[in-house]
Amino acid sequence: MDKLSFVGIVLASVAILGGFSLEGGEVLQLWHAPAFFIVMGGTLGAVMLQSPWAQFKQGMQLLLWVVRPPKMDFTDSIYRISEWGHAARLHGFLALEQVAFDEEQPLLKRGLNLLVDGTEADLLRDILDTELHLDNDRLQRASRVYDAMGGYSPTIGIVGAVLGLILALADISDPTALGQGISTAFVATIYGVGFANLLFIPVANKIRAILEEQLLYQAMLIEGLCSIARGENPRTVEQKLLAYKAD
Structure with a gap:
């Protein structure tokens, strides 16, 4: 967490x-249920209208990253890549076949299978870089769902405020109705601005920060796999990859 x-x-x-x-x-x-439903329902509806289903669905799934980001263990991955380099130099790329079969990270699994197949380092980089950037681009588009929510939410809050004032002015002689309408107006405004600045925009920025770290981590993995393909000294590879690791 x-x-x-x-x-x-x-x-x-x-x-x-x-x-x-x-x-x-x-x-x-x-707490004001009508104001909440106006702001949340209106915001979600507007975002659904502008977003393709796959992008909206993936954006909702990314919300979990805010509390449980994907695991990126730089130190462990550098150690494993160094070990794979030793095995490949001693026994050839076929020694990594079982490692590739057991690997759970998709990028590493794909790269190890390409190594076992004897793929040249330049071609290996081209294939993995293409997959990496396409996947990152899809995730970046999904994260923009929360940017859109942060943009619509304050405006929908103003809509809720106007609706509350309409209710208040519709029966201005009734103090109870007047109070309820004004309450809806002010609370809807608070919800709109509050959700945008305390939830939607921070979530969007958090997801993008995680994606940037993930991109750096995956670039390190690709560099390590390409170094193995070129037959570089495992200790040299390890020192090179340590540059990707934050202090």
Whole structure:
């Protein structure tokens, strides 16, 4: 679990709700079902309208990355690639056949199978780079779902505010209806701006940060596999790959 994401969510919630409570408000006053459905339903509907189904579905799946990002163990992968280099130099690329069969990471599995087939280093890089950038591009497009939500949400909040004012002014002589309409107006605005700046935009940026780290990690894997294909000294390969690892 990404502890920083969890702490960020908790800190933002405590700061806003705690500040509201310190001003004498009650937290339950901020819950308003009609305003919530207007903002969330309107935002999701607008994003669904603009997005292809595959992109929207993948974007929803990426939300899990905020709390459980994909595992990228640079140190372990560098060690394994070094070991594969030793095996390939001693026994040939066929020694990696069982390793390729057992490997779970798709990029490594694909690269190891190409090594076993005797693919030249330049062709190996071309194939894996193409797959890497196409996959990264698909994930980047999926992450833009949350950018779109962050853009629509404040506007939908204003729509909710206007609807609340319409209700308030429709029967201005009734204090109860007037209060309910004004409440919807203000809470819808809070939901629209709050969801955009505390949820949708941070989620989009978090996913992009993870994708950038993943791209660097996968570039390291490709460089390691290409080095094995060129028959480079495993210790030299290890030192080269350490440059990809953050301090």
